[in-house]
Amino acid sequence: MIELRSISKSFDSIIAVKDLSITVRAGRICGFLGPNGAGKTTTLRMLMNIIRPDTGEILFDGSKARPESFRVGYLPEERGLYQKITVLETLQYFAGLRNVPDPDTQIKHQLKRFDLDARMHSKVSELSKGNQQKLQFINTILHNPDYIVLDEPFSGLDPVNQLILKEVLEDMKRQGKTIIFSSHQMDQVERICDDVALIDTGQLVLAGDLKEIKAKHGSLHLEVSPESVAELNHPYFQTPDIEIRGGSAFIPLANRDRQSLIQEINAVCQIRAVKVAEPGLEELFIQQVKGRTA
Amino acid sequence: MSFLKIAWFEYRRRIRSKWFILATFGMPLLILGVSLGAGYMAGSGAGIDTKHYVLIDETHRYGPQLVQQLDQRYAEDEAPPLDLALMTGSYIDLHHLLDTLVLDRSLDGYFVIPPDFDSSATLRLYARASSNLRMADVVESASQDILVQSRALDLDLTAAELEALFVNVDVDFFNSGSDEKTENEELLAEYMTPFAFMILLFFGIFTGGQLLLRAVLEERSSRVIEVLLSTVSYNDLMAGKILGLGLLGLTQSVIYLLVGSLAGSHFGLSLITPSIAGLYLVYFALGYLLYAGIYIGTGALFDSEQEAQQAIQIISLVAVVPMLLWSVVIESPNSLLVNVLTYIPLVTPFFMMVKISMGETTLFQIIATVLLMSVSVYGSIRLAAKIFKTGILLYGKRITLPEIWKWIRA
Numbered sequence: 001m002i003e004l005r006s007i008s009k010s011f012d013s014i015i016a017v018k019d020l021s022i023t024v025r026a027g028r029i030c031g032f033l034g035p036n037g038a039g040k041t042t043t044l045r046m047l048m049n050i051i052r053p054d055t056g057e058i059l060f061d062g063s064k065a066r067p068e069s070f071r072v073g074y075l076p077e078e079r080g081l082y083q084k085i086t087v088l089e090t091l092q093y094f095a096g097l098r099n100v101p102d103p104d105t106q107i108k109h110q111l112k113r114f115d116l117d118a119r120m121h122s123k124v125s126e127l128s129k130g131n132q133q134k135l136q137f138i139n140t141i142l143h144n145p146d147y148i149v150l151d152e153p154f155s156g157l158d159p160v161n162q163l164i165l166k167e168v169l170e171d172m173k174r175q176g177k178t179i180i181f182s183s184h185q186m187d188q189v190e191r192i193c194d195d196v197a198l199i200d201t202g203q204l205v206l207a208g209d210l211k212e213i214k215a216k217h218g219s220l221h222l223e224v225s226p227e228s229v230a231e232l233n234h235p236y237f238q239t240p241d242i243e244i245r246g247g248s249a250f251i252p253l254a255n256r257d258r259q260s261l262i263q264e265i266n267a268v269c270q271i272r273a274v275k276v277a278e279p280g281l282e283e284l285f286i287q288q289v290k291g292r293t294a
Numbered sequence: 295m296s297f298l299k300i301a302w303f304e305y306r307r308r309i310r311s312k313w314f315i316l317a318t319f320g321m322p323l324l325i326l327g328v329s330l331g332a333g334y335m336a337g338s339g340a341g342i343d344t345k346h347y348v349l350i351d352e353t354h355r356y357g358p359q360l361v362q363q364l365d366q367r368y369a370e371d372e373a374p375p376l377d378l379a380l381m382t383g384s385y386i387d388l389h390h391l392l393d394t395l396v397l398d399r400s401l402d403g404y405f406v407i408p409p410d411f412d413s414s415a416t417l418r419l420y421a422r423a424s425s426n427l428r429m430a431d432v433v434e435s436a437s438q439d440i441l442v443q444s445r446a447l448d449l450d451l452t453a454a455e456l457e458a459l460f461v462n463v464d465v466d467f468f469n470s471g472s473d474e475k476t477e478n479e480e481l482l483a484e485y486m487t488p489f490a491f492m493i494l495l496f497f498g499i500f501t502g503g504q505l506l507l508r509a510v511l512e513e514r515s516s517r518v519i520e521v522l523l524s525t526v527s528y529n530d531l532m533a534g535k536i537l538g539l540g541l542l543g544l545t546q547s548v549i550y551l552l553v554g555s556l557a558g559s560h561f562g563l564s565l566i567t568p569s570i571a572g573l574y575l576v577y578f579a580l581g582y583l584l585y586a587g588i589y590i591g592t593g594a595l596f597d598s599e600q601e602a603q604q605a606i607q608i609i610s611l612v613a614v615v616p617m618l619l620w621s622v623v624i625e626s627p628n629s630l631l632v633n634v635l636t637y638i639p640l641v642t643p644f645f646m647m648v649k650i651s652m653g654e655t656t657l658f659q660i661i662a663t664v665l666l667m668s669v670s671v672y673g674s675i676r677l678a679a680k681i682f683k684t685g686i687l688l689y690g691k692r693i694t695l696p697e698i699w700k701w702i703r704a
Contacts, residue, residue, distance in 0.1 A: 048524040051687060072524065080521035082512070085307055096299050097525050139521065149524075 001026045002047065002147060002178055007056030009042055009202075016042040017053070017202040024180045024195070026061075029173050031189035031196040031210070032182040033285060039202035040182040041077055044151050047180070048074045060147065073145035077152045077182075079132050083125040087116065087135055090124060091142060098143040110138045114164060129156040137165060141172070148172065150181035154188050166192055186282040196281070198288055205288050214278060221250040222258065223277040224265055231269035243283075250277060296526040300534025305541050308505060317501060318546050344373055345429050348381045348404040350388055353411050356440050360407075363436045376429055378405070389420070396422055405433055415441060483558070487566075488624060488648040491574065492616055494550050495647050499581045500610065502543030503589040507602055509535055510593030510686070519686055528683045536586045536675075540579070547578050573650050573660065580667035581643035585609075587674030594678075594685035595693050609640070616644035627654035636663065639670035677702055 002024040009017040017039040024030040034040050045051045047058060049066055057064055082090060088107065095103035111117040114134045119127060127135065133156045141148065148169075154162050169179060169192055183189050189196065190210070197207040206213060225248045226232060232244050243250040251261070253276070262274060308314050351357025357380045368374030381388060385406050395401040403421025408414065417437055419430050439460075446456050466475050513519040522531055551574065555566045588609055596602035615635070616623065623632050627649050636645040642663050649655040684701040685693060 045520070045687070048520075050520055050523045074521060074524035076517050076520040078517040080517040080519070082518055083516065089307070093299075093303050094521070094525065096303075097296055097522075 001059075001061055002180065003059040003062075004043070004047065005057050005059065007043070007046060007053040007058065009039075009046060009051065009053050015202055017046070017199075020056070020199065020202065020204055022197045022204065022207055024178055026178045027173060027176045028194040029169060029179045029181070029192055031193035032180055032199075033186075033189065033196055033281075034182075034199040034205075038199045040199065041151055042202075043199070044074075044149055044180075044182060047149055048072065071146045073140040073143065073148045075136055075140040075150045075153055077155075079136055081124045081132060081136060081139075084123060086121050086123055087111070087127070088120045090135065091139060094139050095142055100143045103142075106142055107138075110142055113168070114138055114161075130158055130161055133157055134161060137168075141168070146177060148177055148179045148181075150179070152183055153181050154183060154185050162188065186280070186285060190281045198285065200288075210281070214281070214284065220253045221277045222253055222261060222265075223275050224249045224251060224269075224271060225273040226269040227272045228270070234268045236265070236268040297530040297534035297537065300522075300526065300531060301538035301541065304509065304535055304538030308539070308542055309545065314542065314546075318549060321497060344375060344377050345402040345426070346377045347379070347402055347429065347433075348388075348392060349378050349407070350381055350383060350385055350392075350404060351407045352384055352409045353407050356407055356411065356437070356444070359440050359443075360433070360436055363440065364432070367436070376432055378433070385418075393420065396420065402426060402429070407437070411441070412444075485624070488651040489620060490554065491570075491647040491651045492620070492644050494547065494554075495574070495578060495581060495643055496613065496617070498543045498547040498550075498578050499585050499643070500613070501546060502539045502582050503585045503606075505539045505542065506535060506586055507589045507593045507606065508599065509539065510590055510682075511596070511599050511602060514593070514686060515597065523687075528686075529679065532590060532679060532682055536583065536590065540582050540586065543582055544575070544578065547575065570651055574647060576664065577643035577647055577667075580664065580671055583671040584639060584667065584674050585613075587671070587676075587678035591678035591681040591685075594682040595698070612640050613644070616641050616648070623648050624652070627652055637666060639667055642667055680704065 004020055004022045006019050006021055007017060008015070008019055020039075020043060022030075022032075022043075032040055032044070042051070046053045058066075060066065085093075091107045091111075092103060095107065100106055108117065111120055114137070116131060116134055116138070119131065124132060124135065133153075137150075137153060140150065153165060157165060166188070169181075173179060173194075193210055195208060196210050196213060198205040221243075229247050232247075232249055237244060237249050241252055251265070253261070258276070262271070265271060265274075349357055349361060351360075361378050361380050364376060364378050368376065381404075385408075388404075392401065392404045396403055399422075403419055403426050406418040406420070408416070408418060411417070415438075417433065419426060419433075443456065446459060451459070467481055468475055513522065519531075526534075551566055551571050555571075558566060589606065592602055592606050596605065619632075619635070622629070623645065626632060632645060632649075635641055636649070636659070646655065646660070646663050649659070680702050681698060684704075685698075
């Protein structure tokens with residue numbers, strides 16, 4: 001478990017993080033969300049002891065003592081790789097620094113897992129953006145750390161590699177690892193995370209179990225798909241609280257009776273399919289952040 | 295022991311690089327090539343611009359002799375530096391014409407041997423600029439010979455007696471305690487060795503320093519620094535880099551010392567003794583560490599190499615001072631100026647190596663400068679560590695001097 005207790009950090013007169021408290025439970029994946037400049041990267045850097053908080057404390061499994069580097073894996077937001085050395089040399093160097101036992105076997109295993117084994121002797125600069133991100137991720141988990149801190153891990157990855165990364169994270173979760181990652185890709189966070197923490201202007205907006213948060217803060221919607229997409233142009237659907245997306249209209253249920261609502265809609269279009277949809281994380285995110293700035 | 299792993303990584307990846315091989319072996323070859331090329335060009339006359347002068351002889355006596363003497367002097371030169379043409383007439387008659395020629399650059403100048411030259415022993419030169427000074431010296435020296443010869447003839451001396459008056463005195467060099475004459479090549483080598491040590495030290499220290507600066511900027515701009523700092527401490531990272539790149543500079547120095555030593559022994563010269571080589575390594579280590587602090591601290595303050603290089607140029611200029619004062623050091627290694635400069639840590643290693651290789655230092659001076667350098671290194675590395683720790687993660691921010699001062703005091 002990782003606990004951030006009332007941490008604050010300022011750079012001169014700019015407050016980057018203010019009195020922030022977050023708990024990342026062991027064996028769970030926590031999505032760390034926030035708009036640009038919210039203080040996510042600063043928080044993760046404090047977590048990694050790269051910079052020190054001005055006030056507050058960070059505990060790993062209840063202890064203030066920072067775990068040994070070989071127990072933590074960190075993936076920075078931008079590519080932290082030497083460009084002029086090979087993939088193998090990169091991994092060998094960091095494996096050496098983290099005292100990875102039998103590094104060559106580990107390196108080969110992970111390269112194969114991420115389909116990078118053929119590029120083992122390529123220079124990092126010769127790799128595509130996606131492959132560099134994969135290499136970066138391998139470097140983060142090569143030493144099988146207990147705590148994994150990832151800053152935008154899905155950035156630059158195609159859907160196939162996003163899936164591989166998701167599977168690896170879920171696998172690590174099953175092994176009881178404590179994982180926190182920041183992302184702007186709400187769909188990924190929604191699919192992978194058990195918990196979320198949303199911050200804005202350095203302060204916590206909401207945090208906790210993702211399902212509970214959605215139930216508490218989001219409202220259910222009626223997802224209506226008409227026979228013809230053109231029917232969505234009807235004035236009935238042109239109100240600010242109705243979202244048109246992917247050939248469907250998302251109408252907030254609020255406290256309204258579902259049956260009477262369906263009859264109301266049926267009067268303006270021919271319904272092909274209808275179902276009750278959970279609130280999306282993206283919507284929740286926008287709602288919370290806009291709510292603060294309004 | 296993470297710093298040893300970092301040091302080994304930095305050392306290994308750079309020693310195999312083309313850049314290092316080129317710098318280590320290419321630089322001395324380049325210097326040698328440029329020196330030989332310049333020597334050849336000078337010998338071939340390609341670097342000489344012949345100056346054209348006119349001579350007005352108002353004594354009607356010395357002019358032809360002077361022209362003849364100078365012609366003989368440059369008879370074997372492909373491109374004589376001086377072309378002196380005798381013109382009949384007086385200064386009064388000719389100076390308008392000659393002044394015009396000088397002003398429109400058809401002529402570099404004109405000499406006048408005045409009627410009272412016998413008693414005054416003074417020539418006059420009319421020219422445009424000070425670039426004529428060297429030519430004035432040449433003509434002055436030749437005129438002096440002619441005047442002396444003339445006066446000797448007035449004393450009714452025979453040609454043989456006259457010749458006997460003009461003798462060239464040579465000085466043969468012997469090393470104290472030896473009866474064997476020191477050859478000119480040997481003297482030249484001994485003369486050039488201190489300079490070679492200074493250049494060697496300069497290259498060694500600044501190659502390591504530049505690599506250090508680039509390494510810090512590379513890790514800073516690629517954000518590798520964040521991954522490293524999540525794995526190792528600031529101190530380990532800094533120490534590893536300084537050590538690794540210092541070893542690289544040391545490797546370069548050892549190669550140069552070995553090559554210099556082998557080349558010396560090939561010609562029967564023992565210019566690099568074990569004690570000189572040992573002291574060289576001591577001053578290299580101290581000088582490198584002092585500048586390493588400066589370079590690593592500077593690297594942590596800037597985002598781009600261009601900005602960092604501009605900042606570091608000021609420091610590098612200080613290190614050029616010993617080279618600018620080279621002739622002073624070699625002529626007067628124990629003068630007040632040189633002794634004072636020897637105790638300025640930024641240039642101490644360079645001055646000390648010159649003095650050591652000339653045998654012009656004392657044990658006290660060696661101990662004192664080593665102690666001074668050690669204290670300076672401690673200060674430099676400590677300050678660099680404070681700047682490195684705070685500045686290395688401040689991206690895109692222009693850091694001010696008051697801010698640096700605040701970090702140092704923290």
